[in-house]
Amino acid sequence: MVDYATSGVSLDRASEAKKLIAKAAQTTFTPQVLRDVGHFGGFFALGDSPTADVLVASTDGVGTKILLGLQLDMLDGLGRDLVHHSINDILVCGARPLFFLDYMAFGRLDVEIAGRIAESLAAGCREHGVALIGGETAEMPGLYRESDFDLAGTIVGIVQKDKILDGSKVVEGDVLIGLPSSGLHTNGYSLARKVLEDKIAAGTLKTTRLSDGQSLAQALMEPHRCYLKVFGDLLTHSGLHALSHITGGGIEDNTMRVVPKGLHLQIDWGSWTRPELFEVIQKHGEVAEAEMRRAMNLGVGLIAIVAAERSNEFIALLGKREPAAFIMGHVSA
Amino acid sequence: MVDYATSGVSLDRASEAKKLIAKAAQTTFTPQVLRDVGHFGGFFALGDSPTADVLVASTDGVGTKILLGLQLDMLDGLGRDLVHHSINDILVCGARPLFFLDYMAFGRLDVEIAGRIAESLAAGCREHGVALIGGETAEMPGLYRESDFDLAGTIVGIVQKDKILDGSKVVEGDVLIGLPSSGLHTNGYSLARKVLEDKIAAGTLKTTRLSDGQSLAQALMEPHRCYLKVFGDLLTHSGLHALSHITGGGIEDNTMRVVPKGLHLQIDWGSWTRPELFEVIQKHGEVAEAEMRRAMNLGVGLIAIVAAERSNEFIALLGKREPAAFIMGHVSA
Structure with a gap:
C-alpha cells in the first residue's frame, strides 16, 4: 500500500511550514494588503476606494511532474502546465491575468530544454492574453543533478475590489x-x-x-x-x-x-x-x-x-x- | 587556475538560453509591455497616458550561495539576500517596491529552515516597506537532495511612466x-x-x-x-x-x-x-x-x-x- 508519506512528501510538514511562513509574512503587511496569506493568491490594493484596482499574485511550481517528464522525455507541456495552473489560482480570486515571470533552475543549463520550456510557457501565455515579461534562468551545479531542472513562476492579475471572490459570500445551501x-x-x-x-x-x-x-x-x-x-x-x-x-x-x-x-x-x-x-x-x-x-x-x-x-x-x-x-x-x- | 567554466557554470550557455527565451517571450507581448525582456525588470503599463503607473517586476534566485550557507550552517541572511537583490533590480528601473512572493523548494521539507528563511525574507521586506503577500513551499523528493533546497522570488514595484530609468537618457560624458x-x-x-x-x-x-x-x-x-x-x-x-x-x-x-x-x-x-x-x-x-x-x-x-x-x-x-x-x-x- 502506497501513501504520500511513503513517496517522501509530508502534508503535515507542509502545513507546519505554511503556518510559520504566514506568521512571518503577516509582520510585513501594509494597509494595501487585503487578505491573509493562504488564499489561492495574494491581494494588493492600488487604491482606497471600494472599486479600486487590486493586484492578485501567485507563485507556484510544477512539482515532480518534471521528473516524470524527464524520465519519459515528454517536457513540452510543462510550461503550459505552469501558466495554466497559475491563471487558475488567480481566476478563483476573481482576477484576470496580466503578466507572468518564470524561474528555471538547472544543474547543467540545457539550452535546448530551456528553449522548449520557454516555448511552452509562451504558448500558454499567448493563448490567454498573458504577457511573459521576465524571468530567471539559473545554472547551479551541485544543487541540481546535471540533467535535472526545476520550473516555477509568478503570475500577476487584476480585479476590482468589489469583485473579489474570497468565499465571504458563501452561505448554507449553496x-x-x-x-x-x-x-x-x-x-x-x-x-x-x-x-x-x-x-x-x-x-x-x-x-x-x-x-x-x-x-x-x-x-x-x-x-x-x-x-x-x-x-x-x-x-x-x-x-x-x-x-x-x-x-x-x-x-x-x-x-x-x-x-x-x-x-x-x-x-x-x-x-x-x-x-x-x-x-x-x-x-x-x-x-x-x-x-x-x-x-x-x-x-x-x-x-x-x-x-x-x-x-x-x-x-x-x-x-x-x-x-x-x-x-x-x-x-x- | 580556476575560471567559471571549471566551476560548472557557462556564461555562454546562459546567454544562448536567454536569447531563445526572449524570442519566445516576445510572442506574448501585449501593447502594455513597454520594454523588451533583458532589462533588470519587466515593464507592464496600467494605462496609456504618459504619466500612467507602470508595474515593474523581476524574478531572481540566490544561486549557489545557498550551498555555501548549508555547508557553513549560515542560512539566516539568505532571505534578506533575495529581497535586497530584487529591490535593487527594480530600483535601477526607477521603481519602488510594492510586494514580494517567494519560492522555496526542498528535497525533504525542513520546517525549521523554512521558518528561518521566511523570517529573513520578512525582515528584508519589513525594513523596506515591501509586503510579502504569498509564495510557494514545495517538497520534491528526487529532484533535490534531502538536505538541499532552492530559494527564488518575485518582486513587483511601481514607477510613473515618465520616470522610468532605462538608459535612454545616457549621453557621452556622463x-x-x-x-x-x-x-x-x-x-x-x-x-x-x-x-x-x-x-x-x-x-x-x-x-x-x-x-x-x-x-x-x-x-x-x-x-x-x-x-x-x-x-x-x-x-x-x-x-x-x-x-x-x-x-x-x-x-x-x-x-x-x-x-x-x-x-x-x-x-x-x-x-x-x-x-x-x-x-x-x-x-x-x-x-x-x-x-x-x-x-x-x-x-x-x-x-x-x-x-x-x-x-x-x-x-x-x-x-x-x-x-x-x-x-x-x-x-x-
Missing part, C-alpha cells in the same frame, strides 16, 4: 458545481511516481494503454487545464459566490479555503465518473480512498460555489462552453 | 558613480566555492581571518546590500540618467545594459580599493583578472550614471547617506 480536470494537472505526482515506479523502471508507461487508447504516459503528462475561457463573463455573475482550484490537498481541503467557518461541504462522491487514470493509480498502488482524495483532484479541476436558486441558470450558461459541468454537492451548516 | 557593495552579494558563488574548495573541505573558512578580523565565512555570507534607502528622493533627480545593478556579468556587462548603442564605458579600475575578500579569492584560485571582472562585483554594488555637470551636486546629495560613493569613470563615444 451548490457545488464541478468542472472536469484533464488529468492529475500538477499535483500528486510524487505519489503517482511511487505507485508506478515498476512501470517507470520497466519503461512501459508509453505502451500501457487506457481503454480509450491513450497511453498511461500521455494521460499522466496531459497539461493542466485552464478555466479562464470557460468562465469568461461568468466571473462577475451575481450568483457566483466562490471558486476553488483543486490542487495539492484535493477537493475538500482546497474548497474549504473559500468556505466560511461553521459551514461544511456535503460532497456526493458518486456524482461523477472518476477518470480511469485515477482508478489505475489507486488499484496499482492499493492507495487508500482517503489518501486519493487528499492527494489528487480525482477528475475535478475547479469547483464553482453558486447560490442554490441560480444554479440551474449558471450551469446552463456554463454549459455553452463546458457541457460536462455537473452538480457535485452543496454547502451545509 | 559620469559613473559607484556605490560600495557589502561583499559578493549573490553572484560569483560557484566560482568562489570552486576556488575555496580546499578550505571548505577542511572547514577552515570560519577560522581564516581577513585583516579586519572578520572570518572568510562571515565575509562570504554577508547579505546583499539594498540601495533603496540610499537613493530615496534622488531616484527622480533630473541629473540621474541611469542606474545599473552589478550582478552576474560584473560591472561592465551590467552597466552596458543601460548604455545606448554606440556609447562605451571608460572605467578607471584603480579608482577604488578592491575589498580584501576579492583579492583573497583571486590570489587563492589564480583567477584571471578578466574572469574576476566578468563574475564578480569587485566591491561595486550599484552604479549611477549622472550628467557630468550635475555629478558633484549628485555626489554631495548621495554623500549624506553614502559617504563612500566615488567617481569610477565616464561614458565615451
